[in-house]
Amino acid sequence: MRLYRSVFRDETKLDINYVPYGLPHREGELRLLMEFFSFILKVQGRMAQRVLITGDVGTGKTVLSQRFGTNIIREADKRGTNLRYVHVNCREYRGSLFLILHHIVSIFYPNFPSRGYSAEELLRILLQVLDDQNTYVILTLDEFESLIDREGSEAVYKLTRLQEIRMNKPQRVSLICILRNLRAIDCLDTSTRSTLQSNIIRLERYSEQQLMDILSDRVSMAFKPSTVPEDTLSLIAELAFSENGNARFGIELLWRAGKYADAEDLGIVTPECARKAVSSIYAVMRKSDLASLSLHEKLFLLGMARFFKENEKAYASLKEVEQAYAVVCEEFDTQPQSHTQLWKYLQMLSALGIVQKKVSAAESRGRSTLVYLPRVPAHELEKELSIILEKEGSASQS
């Protein structure tokens, strides 16, 4: 019996909750957050901070604040400051201020009763707890939109103006609010909005190269050496980029691709593993899209599918797919179409999202077009096309 060999060294490094030590391409934002809150380490209680972090899905909002939380707590411990970083996903608490506050109080008093008082009373209780324990809190409200949707201005106002009900007492609670779009706070009243909007960190979508760096970083932590070829990594980065620069999606894809490699005992994560992974996340191509293609479009696509099935490559040059198409044409006893016609097919298939094309980086001479299958495993595409072509062939003979 062969020994099971996994491509993974430590797959927990690809877990959605894993917070890496370094955050590629978010170093500046991390430093900025540290700057915003550095007063806590120097002059506790004299001020509180409010910061908004905004950005699309997978731009690193949550991981940025969690890394910041870990870093600042470490610093606070060194200086003997009682500081807690509390990260709450508002959606998990259905956007209820009461449930969110109860969760925070439960960190200090695990059996704190969950009924019999209002959110306002709970807010006072929280401050009392913090006073008693002489503790400061950086409270991160992730998916902040959820709290706004449910509670509106009133709750946010209470959170941002905590100090007004306790003049001359230490300011214990600072806020980080994480949201996808700043438009979510438009519905808040002017005064609440103005207290929130002073410090905004906008996380831009990752570029393809940045996604490559992030994925490479994770590969070095999660996979055994030389198990994830550059080609596969580049394909995954491209897929993540096409998903609005979503790094989380890319990391998830990387994990799934590794699982497919392990399931087939390949010892290496091939581009086909990545394609299988993505097709397991998305609905694979619509069969009706394939059926509506003309004979030569299908043959062209079949040639492409066979090329990727036979070669462990993520990308193919136009010349390579044209050659594969010519072989298929021979098999189907038909004359191949011209290069110009194939180029038109490629545009159409690309518009349907079945294939993608990109211009290769300038090499020694000029630039060339590369094609790839973004979402569908080559073997599945080949199978599907063969069935359709067979059906059509038998229909035309009868």
Add this chain to the structure above:
Amino acid sequence: MNIEEVFSSRLRMKILKVLAQVGELNVSEIARRLRANYKTTNEHLKILEDEGIILHKVFGRIRLYRFNEHSPKAKAIQDLMEAWEHANKQ
């Protein structure tokens, strides 16, 4: 109050046991867990607090009871309960 008087009530012993297990609880929750009446539970808590064995903290309308960590009696009772549970497990 003499030790035999403190230990003579089954409900008082159950209150001490639940606090030893959980750490900190409010009156309603203690009563609910012991399936006892709120008023009776409250009276027993007062007796234990008068003895200095437990103490409470007020948060608005909530009173959270726990063992008094500065009381030698509380320490002795907790040790007794721990030893008892340990011996029963063996």
